[in-house]
Amino acid sequence: MYREAALNKFEPEKRNILYILHELQDLNPQHYVAKEDIEAVADYLNVPYSFVHGVATFYTMFSLTPRGRHIIRLCDSPPCHLMGSTSTLDHIRNKLGIEVGQTTPDGAFTLELASCLGVCGIAPAIMINEEMFGKLTPERLDAILDERRNSI
Amino acid sequence: MNIVRSHVLIGMDASTIMAGARAVQQELVKEIKAKGLSGEVAVMETGSLGVTNMGVVLVVYPEGLYYANVTKEDVAELVEEQLLKGRLVKRLLYTQAPKRFIIKKERTGLMREQPRIVLKNCGIINPENIEEYIAEGGYEGALRAIGKMTPDEVIAEVKNSGLVGRGGAAFPTAMKWEFASKVPGPEKFIICNADEGEPGTFKDRLIMEGDPHKLIEGMIIAGYAFGATQGYIYIRGEYTLSIQRMEKAITDARAMNILGDKVFEKDFSFDLRVMKGGGAYVCGEETALIESLEGHRGHPRNKPPYPVVAGLWGKPTVVNNVETLANVGDIMRHGANWFRKYGTAKCPGTKVYTILGHVATPGLIETEMGTTLRDIIFEYGGGISEGKQFKGALVGGAAGAFVGPDLLDVQMDFVNLREYAAALGSGAILVMNEDTSMADMLKNVLHFFKHESCGHCVPCRLGTAQLVEVMDRIVDGSGGPDDVDRLLSIATVMKDASFCPLGQSLHMPISSCLKYFRDEIAGNQ
Numbered sequence: 001m002y003r004e005a006a007l008n009k010f011e012p013e014k015r016n017i018l019y020i021l022h023e024l025q026d027l028n029p030q031h032y033v034a035k036e037d038i039e040a041v042a043d044y045l046n047v048p049y050s051f052v053h054g055v056a057t058f059y060t061m062f063s064l065t066p067r068g069r070h071i072i073r074l075c076d077s078p079p080c081h082l083m084g085s086t087s088t089l090d091h092i093r094n095k096l097g098i099e100v101g102q103t104t105p106d107g108a109f110t111l112e113l114a115s116c117l118g119v120c121g122i123a124p125a126i127m128i129n130e131e132m133f134g135k136l137t138p139e140r141l142d143a144i145l146d147e148r149r150n151s152i
Numbered sequence: 153m154n155i156v157r158s159h160v161l162i163g164m165d166a167s168t169i170m171a172g173a174r175a176v177q178q179e180l181v182k183e184i185k186a187k188g189l190s191g192e193v194a195v196m197e198t199g200s201l202g203v204t205n206m207g208v209v210l211v212v213y214p215e216g217l218y219y220a221n222v223t224k225e226d227v228a229e230l231v232e233e234q235l236l237k238g239r240l241v242k243r244l245l246y247t248q249a250p251k252r253f254i255i256k257k258e259r260t261g262l263m264r265e266q267p268r269i270v271l272k273n274c275g276i277i278n279p280e281n282i283e284e285y286i287a288e289g290g291y292e293g294a295l296r297a298i299g300k301m302t303p304d305e306v307i308a309e310v311k312n313s314g315l316v317g318r319g320g321a322a323f324p325t326a327m328k329w330e331f332a333s334k335v336p337g338p339e340k341f342i343i344c345n346a347d348e349g350e351p352g353t354f355k356d357r358l359i360m361e362g363d364p365h366k367l368i369e370g371m372i373i374a375g376y377a378f379g380a381t382q383g384y385i386y387i388r389g390e391y392t393l394s395i396q397r398m399e400k401a402i403t404d405a406r407a408m409n410i411l412g413d414k415v416f417e418k419d420f421s422f423d424l425r426v427m428k429g430g431g432a433y434v435c436g437e438e439t440a441l442i443e444s445l446e447g448h449r450g451h452p453r454n455k456p457p458y459p460v461v462a463g464l465w466g467k468p469t470v471v472n473n474v475e476t477l478a479n480v481g482d483i484m485r486h487g488a489n490w491f492r493k494y495g496t497a498k499c500p501g502t503k504v505y506t507i508l509g510h511v512a513t514p515g516l517i518e519t520e521m522g523t524t525l526r527d528i529i530f531e532y533g534g535g536i537s538e539g540k541q542f543k544g545a546l547v548g549g550a551a552g553a554f555v556g557p558d559l560l561d562v563q564m565d566f567v568n569l570r571e572y573a574a575a576l577g578s579g580a581i582l583v584m585n586e587d588t589s590m591a592d593m594l595k596n597v598l599h600f601f602k603h604e605s606c607g608h609c610v611p612c613r614l615g616t617a618q619l620v621e622v623m624d625r626i627v628d629g630s631g632g633p634d635d636v637d638r639l640l641s642i643a644t645v646m647k648d649a650s651f652c653p654l655g656q657s658l659h660m661p662i663s664s665c666l667k668y669f670r671d672e673i674a675g676n677q
Contacts, residue, residue: 014447018430022389045447058449058606059430061389077351078550079508079582081596115433115604116351117390120508120580121204121515122167130392132170135205 002027003037007044014045017055021062030066031110060115068103070148073114073127080116083123088136089113092126095145108149158193158235159213163201163275165361166393171207172224179227184235193235199362201275204515206246211275220246248513248534268518269494269502270478274362279397282404285365291410293484294372298418303333306377310480312488314500319345319436319473320548320577321653322499322566325480328470331460333378335468340380342371343464343471345441346387346394349433350549351600352580355504356474358516360387360394363478364401368424370477372415373484375422378470383424386441389431398426433604437652438471439463440606451608452652475504475579495521499565503579507533510540510585521565525555528564529583540585544668548577550597551657554590556668573667575660590669591676595623597661605654612655615646619658626676636674640666 006023010016024037033056042049056062072092076085089100092111096104103110119125122134133144162168162177180195203209206220212234219230222244233239277284285291297306311326332340344367348356360367371383387395402424405411413421432450434440439453442464463469479501483491492500499521505528508514512534519528525545529535536542544556547564553574562568566576584593602616622638625631639662647659666673 015427015445017447018389018444019428021430022428054449055430055447059389059432061431076596077600078546078593078596079352079580082509082582082584082588082593113603114390115431115600116349116353118348118354118357118388119167119170120352120354120506122170123508127390132166134167134170 003040007040012044012046014047017041017045017052018059020044021052021056025062031068031071032063032066063110063112066103067110068107070108070128071110071112073112073117075114075117075119075123075125075127077116077120079120080123080125085124087138088124088126088141091138091141092145095142109145156192156194160193160195160210160235161198161201161213161275162195162208162210163199163203164197164393165200165358166391167204168200168208169393173208175224176208176210176222176227179224180231183227183231187231187236189231189235196278197280198276199274199279200358200516202271202515202517203246203513209246218246219244269482269491270359270366270475270504271362271516271518272482273366274358277363279362279364280400282365282401282408285363289485290365290481291369293481294369294376294410295416297373297484298376298416298420303377303379306373306484307333309488310377310483313483313491314488314498315476315479315483315491316499316566317473318475318479318503318579320350320551320575322576325472325476328460328472329374329378331458332380332468332470335461337468339382339467340378341464341467341469342374342378342380342383343438343441343445343469344371344383344385344474344477345436345438345471346385346391346474347429347435347441348388348391348474348578349436349604350551350578350580352506352508352546352549352582353578354506355516355579357391357394359474359478359504360391361397364397365405366478366481367398367474368401368405368411370472370480371424372410372422373480374470374472374477376415376420378468380470381421381423383422384427384445384464385424386427386429386435386445389429395426395428402426432606434606434652434654437654440652441471442469449606451606452654496563496565496568498567503565503576505532505579505581507581507583509545509583510537510588511535511583512537522563522568524561524563525581526560528581529560533581533583536583536585538585540587543584543586543588544590545584546582546593546597546661547580548575549580550600551653551660552577552580553660553664554594554668555664573660574664589672590665591623591627591673594661594665594673595620595627598623598658601654601658609649609651609655611646611649612651615642615650615655616658618642619662626673629676631676636666636670 025033038052042052100113119132124136125134184193201209208222209220211218233241307326307329315325316322346356435444435450437452440450444450459469495501502518504518517532569576598619602620605612605616607613622635626635643659643662646655650656
């Protein structure tokens with residue numbers, strides 16, 4: 001079982017909890033921290049279920065609901081806002097037909113808001129999975145999203 | 153033997169990789185080989201070249217020519233013309249190359265250039281090669297400290313240099329170390345705060361991506377100075393490349409006996425570990441960061457006891473920012489007096505700034521403490537973009553201060569700005585032109601804080617929500633006559649009553665924004 005292998009990569013110490021949650025979320029086919037993941041971590045670290053749940057819900061990088069193949073994280077911190085992130089957001093919402101926090105019916109995209117992504121030099125920016133995209137215009141966004149939709 | 157006559161340095165950071173730097177690099181190597189230049193031209197990877205929104209950027213040495221917006225398709229032409237025939241490819245040439253030097257204004261009004269400190273190696277050496285760092289004099293400071301000085305002498309040297317924390321609070325670095333050194337106990341920790349969450353700030357990311365060994369050297373010296381044997385680097389989960397580069401650098405340093413048992417074969421052992429964050433602004437606060445490192449929700453702790461007395465797992469702990477630690481190696485190498493030649497009497501040294509927003513050339517710069525905002529925007533940032541007028545700037549990130557034109561000529565350092573009720577903070581400078589709606593910007597800042605409030609204490613949890621409610625009313629025109637004052641009174645309560653700096657610091661952007669743009673914001677209601 002992949003969960004066990006993932007857990008065994010880390011010593012069963014509380015300080016490793018964020019690493020473990022990142023790992024399990026990355027391995028989950030639906031890119032989220034499932035109830036079974038939380039249970040497994042709680043058993044492995046010998047802490048209550050509520051403790052792991054509390055940690056997982058505190059940090060914005062973890063999702064407790066299933067997500068699409070491509071997770072769009074849009075930055076709306078002041079530098080991106082100044083350079084037009086509101087229209088970027090509107091464009092994505094219209095194009096994909098989803099609101100922030102939702103996933104497209106085909107399971108291709110999930111839209112999330114993120115705090116500063118730390119790439120303000122190329123504002124307005126989004127992150128799709130591990131990749132950054134900046135200096136976004138409607139045309140550029142269309143190209144990026146179309147290409148992503150067709151990839152797995 | 154081959155003599156390399158030309159070096160191509162390709163900038164590899166999160167934004168150039170996004171623009172396809174890896175593909176360009178592969179194509180370059182392939183094309184150079186195809187033209188039979190493999191022995192003569194070397195392609196090397198380096199950190200950010202300081203040009204941040206121009207796609208893939210590379211520099212050709214010895215000419216020092218910058219090429220920007222290079223795509224895979226341009227490579228054949230570039231190799232053929234520039235590298236084989238020695239002719240310029242003018243359409244890709246980038247002539248506004250960033251200033252790799254610190255511009256120092258003498259009293260005579262003349263300008264002269266000085267080398268950088270923190271960013272000295274960024275964009276010059278290969279960050280994944282420890283030998284290049286050592287060739288530039290790296291780890292000499294650590295060797296001098298551990299080989300020739302006592303821990304107390306190291307603390308004294310850093311104290312004499314006048315180094316203060318670069319994360320925003322500007323606390324004297326040596327004083328933290330001294331406190332921790334006096335607390336008894338065999339186990340102490342040094343933590344590097346690389347949870348860079350302040351909007352508009354990415355200096356720490358570029359230091360870690362461009363020169364990771366500089367941070368390791370600073371941490372070794374700090375550990376030696378106050379007796380820590382284990383260090384942690386807490387990096388934001390979003391900073392994938394920083395995490396990879398730091399981990400590689402730590403492995404390489406261990407292999408050379410620079411980390412581990414008996415560092416430099418002296419009687420001092422020290423090791424480092426990278427920890428990955430989960431995305432929470434409040435974890436930039438040192439006690440929240442410690443909680444997070446221990447594997448908890450990132451809630452701040454009561455102070456006192458301060459971390460230097462009881463920090464990580466209750467042990468004496470010093471938390472320093474990346475940029476602070478990146479200064480330490482050179483201070484030990486060249487001495488405190490050398491460091492004091494830079495900056496102002498109260499704040500010696502340099503500061504790394506990120507210039508963003510409506511400027512011609514946004515990016516990362518390093519200047520002396522005491523440089524004016526005007527010089528930063530107009531000398532380094534190339535002035536306001538599209539020929540517009542300067543309206544204001546948000547200095548120091550979301551928890552920073554709005555400033556108007558009257559502060560353009562104030563010497564900026566941590567101490568001096570405080571007198572103007574502003575703050576240097578993290579060094580983010582977001583420049584806004586005449587078309588910017590200040591009400592909209594303030595609203596954005598307040599939404600940011602509402603999202604990032606951790607919920608631990610009532611004033612911050614409820615205060616941020618109420619501020620957003622009031623500000624939304626003001627912006628959509630349904631506000632009452634008292635709403636502007638209400639913003640200030642809520643912020644004042646939060647400043648007095650919030651548990652940690654997150655809630656306390658909101659007063660700064662609100663009061664400073666109202667100081668300069670009150671009429672404009674009130675006009676909305």
